[in-house]
Amino acid sequence: MPDSNEILRVGVAGYGSTGQIRRQHVDAHPRMQTVAVCDQTVPTPGETVDGVRMWSHWEQLLEEELDVLFVCLWNDIAPTVVMEGLKRGLHVFCEKPPGRTVEDVVRVREVEQANPQLKLKYGFNHRYHQSVRDALKIIQGGDLGPVVDLRGVYGKSKMIRFDQDWRTKREVAGGGILLDQGIHMVDMMRLFAGEFVDIHAHVSNAFWCHDVEDNAYALMRTADGVVAMLHSSATQWRHRFGLDITLKEGGLSLSGILSSSRSYGAETLTVVYRGDDDLGDPREVTTRYNEDQSWHDEIEEFARAIIANREIRHGSSLEALKTMQLVYDIYAADRDWAARWLEPATPVHGGAR
Numbered sequence: 001m002p003d004s005n006e007i008l009r010v011g012v013a014g015y016g017s018t019g020q021i022r023r024q025h026v027d028a029h030p031r032m033q034t035v036a037v038c039d040q041t042v043p044t045p046g047e048t049v050d051g052v053r054m055w056s057h058w059e060q061l062l063e064e065e066l067d068v069l070f071v072c073l074w075n076d077i078a079p080t081v082v083m084e085g086l087k088r089g090l091h092v093f094c095e096k097p098p099g100r101t102v103e104d105v106v107r108v109r110e111v112e113q114a115n116p117q118l119k120l121k122y123g124f125n126h127r128y129h130q131s132v133r134d135a136l137k138i139i140q141g142g143d144l145g146p147v148v149d150l151r152g153v154y155g156k157s158k159m160i161r162f163d164q165d166w167r168t169k170r171e172v173a174g175g176g177i178l179l180d181q182g183i184h185m186v187d188m189m190r191l192f193a194g195e196f197v198d199i200h201a202h203v204s205n206a207f208w209c210h211d212v213e214d215n216a217y218a219l220m221r222t223a224d225g226v227v228a229m230l231h232s233s234a235t236q237w238r239h240r241f242g243l244d245i246t247l248k249e250g251g252l253s254l255s256g257i258l259s260s261s262r263s264y265g266a267e268t269l270t271v272v273y274r275g276d277d278d279l280g281d282p283r284e285v286t287t288r289y290n291e292d293q294s295w296h297d298e299i300e301e302f303a304r305a306i307i308a309n310r311e312i313r314h315g316s317s318l319e320a321l322k323t324m325q326l327v328y329d330i331y332a333a334d335r336d337w338a339a340r341w342l343e344p345a346t347p348v349h350g351g352a353r
Contacts, residue, residue, distance in 0.1 A: 008032045008091075008306065009065060013058045013081050014072035015039035018095055021260065022070050023052075025299045032303055036064045058084075066090055068306065075179075076172045079104040082120070083111045091119040091306050093299075097183050098122050098320040100174025102328050105321045112317055121302045121312045122320040126184040126257065127191060128294035128301075131269040134287070135245065135252045138271065139192060145248025147193050150228040152243040154185040155236025156263075159208055168210040170341065176205065176212030179327055182232025185243065186330075187323045189220075189228045192245060196220040196228065196326060201333035207235050211341070218330045230330075239263040250274045250282070258292035267292075 010026050012019045015037040026032045036053040038061040045055045055061050058073070058081050069085040071078050071094040079099040085092045086108075098105045112120050126132055138144060159168050159176060166172045167180055178186075190196070198221040208214040214234040221227050241257040241264045251272035256265035270286040298315075305312050332338045 006031070008067040008303070010034045010068045010070060011061045011064055011066045011090075012037040012070045012072060013061055014074075015042075015054070016072065017260070019070070019072035021295060022072060022093075022299070025295045026070070028296065029299060029303055031307060032068065032299070035066070036061055062088055062090075068093070071095065074166055074172055075100045075174050079108050082108050086111045086115050086118055086120065089115070089118065091302075093121045093123065093302055095123040096125075096187075096320070097174070097179050097327075098317075098324055100172075100179075102321070102324050105317065105324050109317050109321065119302070119305045119312060120317050121305070122315040122317065123298065124184065124187050124315045124319070124323070125294050125298055126188060127314045128297045129257060129267065130289050130293065131254050131257075131267050131287070132188060132191075134269055135254060136191065138252060139245070139247070144250040144252075144271075144273075147226050148246040148248060149226060150189055150193055150243065150245050152185045152189060152228070153231045153233070153236070154182055154241050155231065155233030156181065156239045157234070157237050159210060159212070159214060159234045168208070168212060170211045173212055175327070175331070176210065176216075177214055177234040178203070178216040178232040178330060179212075182216060182230070183323060183327055185230055185232060186326050187319075188243065189230065190323060190326065193226045193228060194222050194224075195322065196329075197223050199326075199329050199333045201330045201337075203331060203334040203337040213331075213337070216330060218333070220326075220330075239265075241265075258289065258294075 008031055010032050012023050012034060023034045026034050034052055038055040038058050040056060042054045042056040045060060047054050062084060067090065069090045069092045071081050071092060073081055075097055078094055082092050082094050139147060199218060201216065201218045203213045203216045205213050216232045218230040243254040245252040253270040256267045258267045267289040268286055270284050273283045275282050301313060304310060331342055
């Protein structure tokens with residue numbers, strides 16, 4: 001466990017947009033400081049930006065004197081770098097998804113279990129949005145009764161930005177919109193309803209015609225009968241995030257998310273109170289959230305786990321494994337898709353997210 005006043009030295013592997021956001025919030029923490037980063041676009045290793053050393057390859061970064069490693073790399077290389085960081089005695093934070101396959105996460109967990117003194121956390125950032133936290137608090141409080149069902153849509157208008165065509169390549173990404181973005185919705189459905197044991201799905205790449213999916217539709221049920229419907233889409237021309245949760249005595253509606261693009265609309269949580277005589281028009285209370293503290297709070301929890309030797313609360317490797325397994329259960333539930341695409345992929349290279 002670090003000394004009471006020790007500053008944790010942080011390295012960031014992958015200095016794209018996500019890596020830069022992570023660095024911003026790392027450096028805002030009083031006990032963490034970025035000392036080095038790496039990115040394949042760095043032309044001359046050793047250059048400095050704000051006093052931070054820059055390298056072109058993650059192996060060079062791991063030669064630095066570090067305490068903590070943030071991994072913001074492509075899906076094909078991220079598990080390898082996480083394992084190397086753990087083997088070198090570093091606490092590790094890795095962006096979602098945790099890899100391209102379930103087997104990637106299993107291999108990482110084996111290394112983690114061999115280094116129990118270290119902390120490993122995955123960046124399932126949506127759990128830290130205040131609307132999601134408030135919804136979970138209401139469900140756990142029990143005043144509106146147990147969950148009956150869930151309906152979720154998370155979609156954007158295409159798979160890629162101009163600099164991220166790697167997301168369309170199965171050998172690098174491992175999957176498409178479901179693994180890349182829909183995994184957040186899958187993770188939240190598990191958070192709110194528990195584990196799903198019965199899964200039906202249709203997965204398609206018929207619109208964009210990449211070798212990864214641009215739409216995934218799933219119908220899932222838990223052992224105690226909670227049903228969830230999920231649509232993860234790269235043909236949602238108006239970007240959309242929405243999750244409706246029916247409870248025995250009311251409901252919750254999460255709409256919009258304060259993403260970095262600000263293209264998903266206002267983040268709100270509407271609480272519905274069922275009434276015996278409301279004629280289908282019950283009392284509702286809507287809260288709008290104007291600030292996104294999720295990035296800050298996620299890193300704060302990670303730092304606290306390291307400094308105070310606490311368990312990882314959200315984003316543990318076990319939670320990452322369960323969410324990853326559900327993603328691949330959805331893929332496998334479409335037999336045609338599974339027959340065509342669920343073959344082991346071969347790593348080729350890695351870059352920044």
